[in-house]
Amino acid sequence: MSEVRLGKTEIVSDKNGFGALPIQRISFDEAEKLILKAYDAGITYFDTARFYTDSEQKLGRALKGKRHDVTIATKTMCTTTEEFWAQLDQSLTDLDTDYIDLYQFHNPDFCPKPGDGSGLYEAMLEAKKQGKILHIGITNHRLAIADEAVESGLYETMQFPFSYLASPEDLALAEKCRDHDMGFIAMKALSGGLITRADVAYAFCDKYDYVLPIWGVQKMSELDDFLACAKNPPVYDGAMEAFVAKEREQLAGDFCRGCGYCLPCPQGINIPDCARMSLLIRRAPIELYMNDDYQAQMQQVKECIHCDQCNGRCPYGLDTPALLEKNLKDYEQQLAAHH
Known part of the structure; x- marks a missing residue:
């Protein structure tokens, strides 16, 4: 060892x-x-x-x-x-x-x-x-x-x-x-x-x-x-x-690392999962993320009030609200195609 x-x-x-x-x-x-x-x-x-x-x-x-x-x-x-x-x-x-x-x-x-x-x-x-x-x-x-x-x-x-x-x-x-x-x-x-x-x-x-x-x-x-x-x-x-x-080519650019320092979200959004959902559904069996619980989590993204607390806490300087919106759109497209 x-x-x-x-x-x-x-x-x-x-x-x-x-x-x-x-x-x-x-x-x-x-x-x-x-x-x-x-x-x-x-x-x-x-x-x-x-x-x-x-x-x-x-x-x-x-x-x-x-x-x-x-x-x-x-x-x-x-x-x-x-x-x-x-x-x-x-x-x-x-x-x-x-x-x-x-x-x-x-x-x-x-x-x-x-x-x-x-x-x-x-x-x-x-x-x-x-x-x-x-x-x-x-x-x-x-x-x-x-x-x-x-x-x-x-x-x-x-x-x-x-x-x-x-x-x-x-x-x-x-x-x-x-x-x-x-x-x-x-x-x-x-x-x-x-x-x-x-x-x-x-x-x-x-x-x-x-x-x-x-x-x-x-x-x-x-x-x-x-x-x-x-x-x-x-x-x-x-x-x-x-x-x-x-892998480097796929994950190039801005992506959420899932560190969780953006939490808690005042709207209860599970930011670490929702902000990288596009990557998760492409790197694991898609069925894992299409159940009712994940669908409900992703719908919460629509409750974002753009308070920018998450932006201020992100150590990577990500535009988190924009990333959430992008991932929600992609998720809904994948969900429609899956069903």
């Missing part, structure tokens, strides 16, 4: 990190079975966040008694020091632990630094001094902030979207982290579900010995795919390169 070292943290993990965002959608018992299967198969790196509702609680319950055999990374979206300490204490409680291996600022819209007036980085240092956290990291979706964090030398890890759809700038960021001995953690390695071949996704990330991909899984079958890749690593060969070239 391939391993990766997360820079100066000296944390070593196998090439399969467990992304715990999707386990919000399953029961505690289902989550426990999934987490324990991953652990028994050799996965030791578990990624979650305070923002992921009950994900921390599910990890805490499943990993009870195994704490010193695993690495737990979580995140805070705090904007004040009061929120920092409240969220950290709640994470420690929910994870049923007295320390967090890697604590990260969760997609902040600026790079926290000492003396910036927010007090956030100073709080991180104090938490580390108290032994509540062992390492300080940051996650982001914005290249400018990510670059600033690397150049600052203040962070031990960077978590950033990275997959075979990565741009040259994304690749350069990963290399910069390597050069700064900064751990690089690949989020959205499946591009929010748009990437459907686990073998190609794994093989691409495996080319970079300094990149740790975290896979968001909520089904045993999904976990099995990555465990199989770890056991018999697929080779990124010419056939895969040709496949990726076609």
Whole structure:
């Protein structure tokens, strides 16, 4: 099994990190079975966040008694020091632990630094001094902030979207982290579900010995795919390169990555699904998206009031209302043709 070292943290993990965002959608018992299967198969790196509702609680319950055999990374979206300490204490409680291996600022819209007036980085240092956290990291979706964090030398890890759809700038960021001995953690390695071949996704990330991909899984079958890749690593060969070239062509330009930072929508629109429906119905069996529930979701797009809250929150600068309208039109055409 391939391993990766997360820079100066000296944390070593196998090439399969467990992304715990999707386990919000399953029961505690289902989550426990999934987490324990991953652990028994050799996965030791578990990624979650305070923002992921009950994900921390599910990890805490499943990993009870195994704490010193695993690495737990979580995140805070705090904007004040009061929120920092409240969220950290709640994470420690929910994870049923007295320390967090890697604590990260969760997609902040600026790079926290000492003396910036927010007090956030100073709080991180104090938490580390108290032994509540062992390492300080940051996650982001914005290249400018990510670059600033690397150049600052203040962070031990960077978590950033990275997959075979990565741009040259994304690749350069990963290399910069390597050069700064900064751990690089690949989020959205499946591009929010748009990437459907686990073998190609794994093989691409495996080319970079300094990149740790975290896979968001909520089904045993999904976990099995990555465990199989770890056991018999697929080779990124010419056939895969040709496949990726076609994928890049199809997904070129503006598309929703499904990160969810646009939520909540005041009109209750499920933006991450609705804004990329055109792609979803072309990359998976169309029947999955033609049921009554999805039809109702797509009809909600008509309730958009163009408040532009989603635009302001989108880290990729997408014109979300326009994207929603485009996807609704395409969906209705596909629905008519399907029936």
